[in-house]
Amino acid sequence: MDLKEVNDLLIKRGKARGKPIGISLFRDAVPEGYEPIQDVPCSIVRYARDEGRKVYFDADHHDCLVGVHHAGIVPGKREIVSGEYLSKTSSFFTYDAAARLKASTPVLPTGMVKAIGAAPLDEIPEGVQVDWIIVVCDPQHANMISTCRLAREGIDVYGSFGKSLCGEIFAMPWHIKNIIVTCGDQGGRMHNKIKKDEIFVVIPFEYVDYLPFTLEGLKVDVKASRKMTKPAHSSFWQEKNSTTPEEDQKEYEKEDDEAGVVKFTMSWNEDASSLLKNIPEGIVEMVVENSEDFARDKGYSEVSRKSMDEQMAVMGTSIDEMMDSL
Numbered sequence: 509m510d511l512k513e514v515n516d517l518l519i520k521r522g523k524a525r526g527k528p529i530g531i532s533l534f535r536d537a538v539p540e541g542y543e544p545i546q547d548v549p550c551s552i553v554r555y556a557r558d559e560g561r562k563v564y565f566d567a568d569h570h571d572c573l574v575g576v577h578h579a580g581i582v583p584g585k586r587e588i589v590s591g592e593y594l595s596k597t598s599s600f601f602t603y604d605a606a607a608r609l610k611a612s613t614p615v616l617p618t619g620m621v622k623a624i625g626a627a628p629l630d631e632i633p634e635g636v637q638v639d640w641i642i643v644v645c646d647p648q649h650a651n652m653i654s655t656c657r658l659a660r661e662g663i664d665v666y667g668s669f670g671k672s673l674c675g676e677i678f679a680m681p682w683h684i685k686n687i688i689v690t691c692g693d694q695g696g697r698m699h700n701k702i703k704k705d706e707i708f709v710v711i712p713f714e715y716v717d718y719l720p721f722t723l724e725g726l727k728v729d730v731k732a733s734r735k736m737t738k739p740a741h742s743s744f745w746q747e748k749n750s751t752t753p754e755e756d757q758k759e760y761e762k763e764d765d766e767a768g769v770v771k772f773t774m775s776w777n778e779d780a781s782s783l784l785k786n787i788p789e790g791i792v793e794m795v796v797e798n799s800e801d802f803a804r805d806k807g808y809s810e811v812s813r814k815s816m817d818e819q820m821a822v823m824g825t826s827i828d829e830m831m832d833s834l
Contacts, residue, residue: 511638514716515630518641521723523649525706526557527628530638531677533616534623538564541633542625547699549575550673550692552626553642553708554700562631566623575674579624580616613672614679624678640681641711644702650709654689656718665689672696673708681710730794774800779813786831 509517511530518528538544542564545552549565549572556563570576574593577584587593591606625636632638643653654665667689668676673696680688688710692702702708711719738744770793776784780799787795802819803811813827820826 509716509719511632512630514641514719515628517719517723518629518643518653522643522645522653522719524643524645525703526644527560527630528641528643529553529556529626530629530632530636531640531642531681531710532625532627532632532636533621533639533682534564534566534625535621538566538623538625539633539636541636542627544569546571548572548674548695549579549624550677550696551699552624553644553677556626556628557642557644558701560628560631562625562627562633564623564625569623572674574672575678578613578615578672578675579678580618580620581623583618584615609671613675614683615675616679616682638713640713641716642677643709643711644700644706645709646705647707650689650707652722653709653711653719654687656722657687657715659722660718670694673700677708677710681712685712685714687711687715724788726788726791728791728794730797770796772796772800774803775810777810777812780811780816783813783816783827783831 515528518524522528542562545555545563545565546569547555547565549570552563552565555561565576565579565581567576567581573582573585574588576582577588587596589610591601591608591610592603594601594609595603595606626642627633627636629638629641643650645653657663658665663686665688666680666684666686669691670693671690673690673692676688676690676692688708690708690710691697692700692708696702734744784792784795799811799816799819802822803815806815806818808815816827820830
């Protein structure tokens with residue numbers, strides 16, 4: 509995938525809030541087109557994401573010694589490395605806790621890079637290498653984006669809460685070469701104007717080709733899944749009038765020609781039917797079965813917009829939010 513394709517996918521299917529951005533480690537010199545900031549290093553995310561600017565920080569252009577320390581650009585002061593800038597200036601950090609936290613927060617090798625830049629993913633200057641991508645989105649879509657490697661390789665996503673944002677987005681990706689989901693610390697969230705329901709997802713560039721597998725073309729064979737996972741005493745088998753899961757499995761093995769065909773077991777009124785037109789083909793069957801199960805449990809004679817609204821409310825969401833997430 510090229511950068512434009514990745515950008516469009518993260519916006520359309522990943523529901524990125526603001527622009528997805530490319531982070532570049534400048535090891536020798538800063539390319540033309542990037543402007544320096546006199547701000548905290550982590551704020552390059554905000555400048556690129558919200559303002560569409562191409563920016564960088566280095567030893568001479570920044571406003572936080574913690575950020576340039578984690579970027580390996582400036583050696584950390586004793587108070588920063590020891591965590592005393594946290595324990596001696598707050599009422600809640602103990603000395604040991606702050607020291608242990610800073611000791612476990614990653615730092616790029618000192619002197620490895622001259623600067624770190626950020627730019628909108630669809631506006632990366634020609635010849636500039638993107639080392640990783642940062643997306644800000646809601647937790648639901650962060651889950652869909654971040655599990656792309658998990659689905660292809662079975663490698664767990666790295667996640668964290670409250671740790672220094674600059675360490676998590678500038679150093680951790682280099683150290684672990686893995687997808688990262690992080691809330692960031694309060695300072696990092698504040699400097700990037702992150703809303704309470706937004707989190708950061710960091711995607712090393714080598715995994716971008718995995719993104720389509722969890723963001724588009726989703727297909728779930730609900731019937732096959734339930735046959736493989738429902739225990740013998742489940743009502744699923746009684747509803748199918750099957751004597752045993754083993755007998756039904758033999759029948760299932762002969763049903764390949766019916767794969768992908770959505771079967772309705774209840775009436776759907778016009779409002780409910782119209783909603784299905786906007787559901788991705790790969791998950792229509794799952795939506796139909798879940799909606800019918802809910803309506804049937806409630807004693808309704810048909811699936812309606814009302815029954816679907818009630819179902820979404822039980823799940824803590826709404827139809828509008830669900831449709832927006834698809």
